[in-house]
Amino acid sequence: MIQLTAPRETRIRRALEHLRNGSTDEYDVVTPFDAAEYTDPNVAARERDLVFGRVPSIVAHSSELARPGDFITLQMPRNKVIVARQADGGLKAFVNLCRHRGALLEERENGNCRVFSCAYHRWAYGTDGSLRSITRDATFGEVDRSRHGLVELPCEERHGFVWLVDDATQQIDVAAWLGSPMDEILAGYGLADLVSYRAGGFDEPVNWKIMQDAFLDGYHIQYAHANTAARHIHTNVMALEDFGRHCRFVAPRKTIDPWVDEDPGENSLAPHVTETHFLLPNSTLLRQPDHFELLTFRPHPKDPGRCRMEMRVLVPTVEASGLTEDAWTRLWEKNWQILLAVLHAEDFPLLRSSQAGLESADAGGMLLGRNELANQIFRRELGRLVS
Incomplete structure (x- = not known):
């Protein structure tokens, strides 16, 4: 049974059951699906326009643009983009x-400046997009x-994240997109008070949906991550809340095992x-006991068999951690390196091989299980977005 907005301890006890x-x-x-969903250029074009060109998606954490003049650049499915902190x-x-x-x-991935200056003829623009000089x-x-001036794209900062709609003709309303339950959930986490310890991006020969699917899947842990994640997290067990566009679910870690044969009573299982x-x-x-991890997946602008995956540790x-700066750095660098290794x-490698298999001419139909x-x-x- 899918319960909505149940207290966290109730949801965890449902996972324990x-x-x-x-x-x-x-x-x-x-549910059956077809390989063309991951290989067809026409499907990919509809996703770029009707998904990323219509709805908000996360492109950064606010701490990556902390000061006026800070900027990042990125490739969205439809546009090359600059995001800049204003005065x-x-x-x-x-x-x-x-x-x-x-x-x-601007060719740099990030930086700080007062004007953006074109290397070709040195036209200059303010960080507000205005044409300053010819x-x-x-x-x-x-x-x-x-x-x-520069063509502006819809952008909004909410819950410590930077959200973007990849079409200059559209508007953005993140709260409306999230809906009340998920908007309230994110508001309760204090994500704006965190910092992005590190952000890393990887261009992979894989359709973006294959990537996204892998990080929603609790069914593969025992088999794909036998010596890493499977040592810590149980396979094929989740208690999920379906909010329509969005969802959240808890998966038990193996430290919960002592409670399998014993009533936890009033003890917190969080x-x-x-x-x-x-x-x-x-x-x-991902909400971990002491931090969050954000994974985002964006389609390549032209090739359905490629995508950009970005990972952030928040x-x-x-000061808030109570650690010395050296201890803080050692802790999160170790965490980052473990994630990179996995x-x-x-x-x-598994996802690359999935894309290669799906590109077979006679791939046949495939299935998503109830689990x-x-x-x-x-x-x-x-x-629903592309229909």
């Missing part, structure tokens, strides 16, 4: 393109500068679970 019974929350039906503390996002002859305006303007001719949040269209937010500040040694509940919700909701 599943562990005792060898069961898990389940979807209504086994008033707000954020704006722009197409990373000089309005003169179309040169890439070199040798006396000979260039008349230009209405108010109409030739330290003994990992809690996963799926935020449509492309984000997995942690308390040094990704590169276990997840990525693959979060994956079923992802596919259901994505289908």
Whole structure:
């Protein structure tokens, strides 16, 4: 049974009961799907336009743009983008393109500046997108500068995250997109008070949905991660809440095992679970006992067989942690390196091989099981966006 907004300890005890019974929350039906969903350029084009071009997706944590003038650049499915912290503390996002002859305006991944200056002819723009200067303007001719600033994209900061809609003609309302339950859940976590210890991005020869699916899947842990995650987390056990577009579920860690044969009574079981949040269209937010991990997956602008995966570890500040700066760095660097090792040694090779298999001419039909509940919700909701 899928319960909505149940207290956390109640949900954890439901997961514990599943562990005792060898069961898990389940979807209504086994669902067939076709390989073309991961290989067809027409499907990919619809996803770029009707998903990423219409709805908010997370592109950064606020701490990555802490000071006025801080910026990041990224490749979205439809546009190359600059996101910049404004003098008033707000954020704006722009197409990373000089309005003169179309040169890439900013090639650095991140930095701090007062103006963006095009390397081709040195036209300059403020971090607010305004066209500040045209070199040798006396000979260039008349230009209405108010109409030739950077093209702005819908951008909003909420719950410590930077959200973007990848279409200049659209609008953004993150609270409405999340809906009341998930908006309240994220508000309760204090994510804006955390910092991004590190953010890393990886370009992989894999469809973005294959990547997203892997990080909603509690069915593969014992088999794909036998010597890593499977030592700590139980396989094929989840207690899930379905919020429509989004969901969250708890999975028991193996430290919960002493309670399998004993009533936990009033003891909190929160330290003994990992809690996963799926935020449509492309984000997995993992709540660990002492930090959060954010995984995002974006399609390649042209190739359905490629994507960009980004990982962030969100942690308390040094001051809030009570640790010395050296101890804080050692703790989170060790955590980061463990995550990297699992990704590169276990997840990525399997997902690359999945993409290669799906590109077979006679791949045939495939299935999502009832136990693959979060994956079923992802596919259901994505289908609604592109239909």
